Amino acid sequence: MIVPLALAGASPAAASDALELSGFVKPTFSAVLRPSALPREQLKVGLASSAAGLTFQGQPLEQWRYKVFFVVGSQTFPALVSARVVDTDNDGAVDRVETSSSGALGDIVRETSVSWVPSSGFRIRTGRMPVPFTSAAQSADVALLFPDRAGPNDLFLADDDLGALIEAGAIGGEVAMKTGVFNGSGTGASGSERGVLYLARFDLQPLGAFSFDETNPLRTEPRVGIGAGLIWHPYRAFDGVGFPRLQINDLRGSVSLRLGLAGLTLSLEGLHRYQFDSLTARPIVASGAYVQGGWRLPSAVEPIGRLGWAAEDRSFAPRTTLWTEGGINIYPAFGNEDESLRDNVRMSFVYQGEHRLTEGESAHGAVASLILGF
Amino acid sequence: MPALALLLASGCASTLAPGEWGTFRYFGDILGEPPMRLLPPLTDRDGNIYALYGDLGRADTQVFVGRINGGWSGGCSAHRGIYGLHGFVGRSQDRVWYWSGDALVEVDGQTGACNQILRDDPVSGTELSFLGIAPYIDETPSRRFTYALVQGGTGEPQFLMVDLDKALPFNVVPFPEELRDIAVLGTGAWVAERSSVFLVNWDSEIAAFFVDRFGQIQATVGVNLPPNPQPYTILGYLEFSDSGVGVGVMSTGGVFVLTLQGGGAVDVPFTVGGVLRWGGEVYVTGTDGDEPVIAPVTPGGEIADAVPFTSSITASHTLDRKITVNDERGDPARARSWEAPRTAIGEHPLISPWPLDAYTLWSTGWLVAGPNFDSGVEPVTAVAFAPVGLEVP
Numbered sequence: 014m015i016v017p018l019a020l021a022g023a024s025p026a027a028a029s030d031a032l033e034l035s036g037f038v039k040p041t042f043s044a045v046l047r048p049s050a051l052p053r054e055q056l057k058v059g060l061a062s063s064a065a066g067l068t069f070q071g072q073p074l075e076q077w078r079y080k081v082f083f084v085v086g087s088q089t090f091p092a093l094v095s096a097r098v099v100d101t102d103n104d105g106a107v108d109r110v111e112t113s114s115s116g117a118l119g120d121i122v123r124e125t126s127v128s129w130v131p132s133s134g135f136r137i138r139t140g141r142m143p144v145p146f147t148s149a150a151q152s153a154d155v156a157l158l159f160p161d162r163a164g165p166n167d168l169f170l171a172d173d174d175l176g177a178l179i180e181a182g183a184i185g186g187e188v189a190m191k192t193g194v195f196n197g198s199g200t201g202a203s204g205s206e207r208g209v210l211y212l213a214r215f216d217l218q219p220l221g222a223f224s225f226d227e228t229n230p231l232r233t234e235p236r237v238g239i240g241a242g243l244i245w246h247p248y249r250a251f252d253g254v255g256f257p258r259l260q261i262n263d264l265r266g267s268v269s270l271r272l273g274l275a276g277l278t279l280s281l282e283g284l285h286r287y288q289f290d291s292l293t294a295r296p297i298v299a300s301g302a303y304v305q306g307g308w309r310l311p312s313a314v315e316p317i318g319r320l321g322w323a324a325e326d327r328s329f330a331p332r333t334t335l336w337t338e339g340g341i342n343i344y345p346a347f348g349n350e351d352e353s354l355r356d357n358v359r360m361s362f363v364y365q366g367e368h369r370l371t372e373g374e375s376a377h378g379a380v381a382s383l384i385l386g387f
Numbered sequence: 388m389p390a391l392a393l394l395l396a397s398g399c400a401s402t403l404a405p406g407e408w409g410t411f412r413y414f415g416d417i418l419g420e421p422p423m424r425l426l427p428p429l430t431d432r433d434g435n436i437y438a439l440y441g442d443l444g445r446a447d448t449q450v451f452v453g454r455i456n457g458g459w460s461g462g463c464s465a466h467r468g469i470y471g472l473h474g475f476v477g478r479s480q481d482r483v484w485y486w487s488g489d490a491l492v493e494v495d496g497q498t499g500a501c502n503q504i505l506r507d508d509p510v511s512g513t514e515l516s517f518l519g520i521a522p523y524i525d526e527t528p529s530r531r532f533t534y535a536l537v538q539g540g541t542g543e544p545q546f547l548m549v550d551l552d553k554a555l556p557f558n559v560v561p562f563p564e565e566l567r568d569i570a571v572l573g574t575g576a577w578v579a580e581r582s583s584v585f586l587v588n589w590d591s592e593i594a595a596f597f598v599d600r601f602g603q604i605q606a607t608v609g610v611n612l613p614p615n616p617q618p619y620t621i622l623g624y625l626e627f628s629d630s631g632v633g634v635g636v637m638s639t640g641g642v643f644v645l646t647l648q649g650g651g652a653v654d655v656p657f658t659v660g661g662v663l664r665w666g667g668e669v670y671v672t673g674t675d676g677d678e679p680v681i682a683p684v685t686p687g688g689e690i691a692d693a694v695p696f697t698s699s700i701t702a703s704h705t706l707d708r709k710i711t712v713n714d715e716r717g718d719p720a721r722a723r724s725w726e727a728p729r730t731a732i733g734e735h736p737l738i739s740p741w742p743l744d745a746y747t748l749w750s751t752g753w754l755v756a757g758p759n760f761d762s763g764v765e766p767v768t769a770v771a772f773a774p775v776g777l778e779v780p
């Protein structure tokens with residue numbers, strides 16, 4: 014089974030191999046219908062969401078671990094390679110700008126971190142890594158219930174970040190605390206802004222250790238996870254000549270509840286953002302929530318469903334979006350004799366609906382995804 | 388824990404009380420003295436601020452753009468035609484559009500650049516005159532439209548949808564009468580129904596055309612007004628409540644009320660100064676004596692009794708003292724003092740025939756005038772933007 018490097022698994026004792034290699038390949042076919050778009054944009058069909066990931070990790074020295082995780086998507090972004098202005102009527106005014114682009118790969122590094130693990134319940138990790146602000150952000154890409162994370166989750170924290178994280182666990186993994194500092198690029202702050210992002214995350218699993226994997230093998234004992242995360246990102250924005258213009262405080266909070274029993278998983282997560290500054294008297298307020306569930310049947314079939322909601326720009330012009338998703342996961346290798354390999358192949362067939370309630374537009378998507386882990 | 392305490396304490400940290408001013412952001416020195424040829428400012432979703440200079444009788448329209456994180460562009464000019472500035476059309480994520488003369492102009496919030504769009508018919512090359520543009524952007528994740536009454540050369544007027552991203556006309560509908568000589572008296576938008584409204588005069592007829600989000604005429608309503616009103620007799624725009632009552636200020640000083648059942652001038656027992664759409668309701672604002680007043684408009688189109696407009700009164704009183712402004716005309720910004728600030732728009736803050744921006748759900752943006760000097764032609768006055776708390780009865 015593919016799992017993220019869990020705190021409980023980071024042993025300080027015996028040095029293991031200097032290199033462990035794992036990864037996944039995820040071809041994904043998607044079709045998105047947006048009826049009110051321009052005809053060219055109304056139907057998008059293809060393998061644009063396909064990806065492959067490769068993880069190098071190991072413990073070359075006692076108490077020291079590393080992890081390098083690359084994800085390469087099939088979709089390139091159009092990088093501008095030339096631009097020229099066009100004056101079609103020779104009146105001296107620019108009528109349009111002609112550009113040409115070439116496909117380019119985006120950032121493929123998801124994690125490059127070094128960990129110091131002096132004891133089984135304590136770890137200091139530094140480098141580039143996912144910010145563990147939500148429970149979904151702590152799930153490995155291959156352990157998600159759906160092909161992608163919930164829409165509200167991406168809205169509140171979209172990217173990985175550079176920083177340092179202290180992780181501590183107690184009582185056999187039933188209590189986990191994380192606190193760290195990051196540079197804040199994952200929250201959308203630009204290069205002319207300076208500040209440090211502070212993170213705190215607390216998870217309580219009163220019935221025993223409960224992995225952040227969103228899919229649930231056929232475990233019979235119940236599991237409960239309660240968590241909360243808080244991000245505080247104070248930073249200064251500077252003008253073009255290098256003087257400070259304003260001080261910004263960006264606060265984001267999350268609460269989560271996870272339940273697992275006999276193949277049934279249920280996750281609820283609520284998110285809130287409040288950003289204010291010293292100049293504008295115009296706070297940025299947004300809220301979001303989602304609930305998702307899946308039921309792993311003994312036949313290796315898992316019906317899944319998810320409902321997401323987000324309200325942006327709540328302080329001046331509220332804009333509400335609703336996501337409705339449902340489908341099925343199939344685990345073809347579930348009959349494998351090696352229990353650890355049973356989840357390494359998963360097929361997903363999902364309907365994804367995005368309903369922009371304020372603007373009055375809906376989009377409907379169908380996704381067929383295959384994940385093969387190794 | 389400090390972050391948690393900050394989160395809890397900041398719940399109301401950024402809100403403004405009614406009539407309370409936020410930071411004054413000095414952005415330019417502008418021709419004229421109060422009341423100046425300036426419209427109430429508008430903001431886009433990113434928080435960039437747009438201040439429009441001009442009026443219906445002049446061709447020197449200029450737009451100033453303030454960025455969300457400070458700093459302003461020096462002013463961009465784009466205009467075409469005999470008439471002058473009509474007003475903002477609407478906003479999107481990082482830009483706004485305005486209507487000046489015969490031109491529809493897009494303003495980029497990141498660069499401050501302004502450009503006419505759909506200046507010519509893309510097929511015939513004929514220059515297009517925007518006789519009327521509804522103050523409404525129908526925005527979805529995939530497209531952005533506004534709605535206009537357009538005439539190409541001396542051709543017949545046409546209603547059309549303007550794709551603001553492609554700068555192309557869609558769903559062209561000829562004006563119902565076979566006429567070429569029409570006068571637009573005003574435009575408006577019933578936002579709750581995504582409907583654009585055009586008040587038009589031809590021969591001895593006056594009617595309001597309601598156009599739906601697909602560019603089709605959904606209703607034509609006869610209007611009772613004195614004959615031969617002057618073009619653009621509605622100052623600013625017709626502003627509609629969610630229940631469908633449109634209200635505008637007439638250049639003759641009265642109030643015009645429009646519903647799907649009809650429209651006409653309405654007497655008001657105070658001096659009318661403006662219309663305010665806030666929270667889905669519309670209000671008539673003005674002065675009674677010298678005191679700012681505000682009167683709600685009922686769903687039946689009647690104007691209720693006026694009460695003191697406390698937000699305007701408080702905002703006026705707050706300006707009766709020296710203020711500190713953040714001079715953002717160049718980098719780095721500097722603090723300056725203005726001894727005798729005044730409202731730059733109208734006689735009282737928050738009273739204008741043009742729409743007030745929902746800067747937040749509890750404040751709008753306004754412009755304040757500072758010291759001036761004589762340029763030899765006309766005084767030049769320092770102008771600052773500031774948010775101000777707004778509460779309606």
